[in-house]
Amino acid sequence: MKAIVVGAGIAGLVAARQLGSAGWDVELVEKSPGPRPDGYMMDFFGPGLQAAERIGLYPRLAAVTYQVEAVDYVDGKGRRTCSLDYNQFARLAGGKILSLLRPDMERAALAALDDVAPGRVRISYGAQVSRVWSDHDGVRVTVEACRRPPSPRTSWWAPMASTQRCGRSSSAPKTGTCAPWACVRPRSP
Numbered sequence: 746m747k748a749i750v751v752g753a754g755i756a757g758l759v760a761a762r763q764l765g766s767a768g769w770d771v772e773l774v775e776k777s778p779g780p781r782p783d784g785y786m787m788d789f790f791g792p793g794l795q796a797a798e799r800i801g802l803y804p805r806l807a808a809v810t811y812q813v814e815a816v817d818y819v820d821g822k823g824r825r826t827c828s829l830d831y832n833q834f835a836r837l838a839g840g841k842i843l844s845l846l847r848p849d850m851e852r853a854a855l856a857a858l859d860d861v862a863p864g865r866v867r868i869s870y871g872a873q874v875s876r877v878w879s880d881h882d883g884v885r886v887t888v889e890a891c892r893r894p895p896s897p898r899t900s901w902w903a904p905m906a907s908t909q910r911c912g913r914s915s916s917a918p919k920t921g922t923c924a925p926w927a928c929v930r931p932r933s934p
């Protein structure tokens with residue numbers, strides 16, 4: 746079976762890994778020139794975390810997690826206006842929670858493609874899917890290179906009517922980071 750996954754974000758990478766592990770040949774197409782460095786702090790818990798455990802991704806995610814003590818909300822001058830106790834938040838979330846930067850999570854999912862047999866998943870960065878359509882015997886996808894000068898168009902064909910997209914605690918805590926609206930305070934060593 747052949748699949749084309751559009752987008753090598755967290756969902757696309759994990760979908761490609763799972764399909765590749767199940768024996769599919771996967772073309773993963775991402776319009777960015779490489780893994781995206783942009784991102785923010787994410788809290789990962791509940792069904793998403795359970796799924797990560799079930800498919801064996803948890804250790805890779807736990808390896809890039811942050812130890813967060815609190816989230817402080819600040820005003821324009823950086824003064825704390827209120828604070829969220831993270832231990833309390835973690836308890837409300839069932840006790841198991843990972844605080845991760847989006848790009849770290851993406852890199853972990855990219856590294857997890859090593860779990861798949863070589864050649865099963867092929868990634869094309871700098872390539873954009875511009876058209877998806879189906880006919881009686883499959884799904885057709887037009888992919889265009891995003892680089893300049895533009896390269897010729899390529900059309901891929903998946904003989905199956907399905908295009909599918911699914912989803913560090915190093916012992917030493919990492920330092921804090923700033924999300925657009927709040928500062929994440931690392932736990933004291």
Ligand SMILES: Cc1cc2nc3c(=O)[nH]c(=O)nc-3n(C[C@H](O)[C@H](O)[C@H](O)COP(=O)(O)OP(=O)(O)OC[C@H]3O[C@@H](n4cnc5c(N)ncnc54)[C@H](O)[C@@H]3O)c2cc1C
Pocket residue numbers: 751752753754755756757774775776777781785786787788789793847872873874875
């Ligand atoms: C500020 C903020 C805080 C968040 N906090 C949390 C949180 O605490 N917990 C949580 O679970 N979630 C959180 N989220 C949501 C979470 O970040 C997203 O749900 C998740 O990152 C989406 O991943 P994705 O792979 O589905 O999509 P994306 O990361 O958007 O990936 C899609 C990829 O597809 C590529 N692409 C798009 N179109 C094409 C095309 N035509 N051809 C080729 N490539 C294409 C894009 O370049 C991109 O790389 C937060 C989101 C934001 C913005």
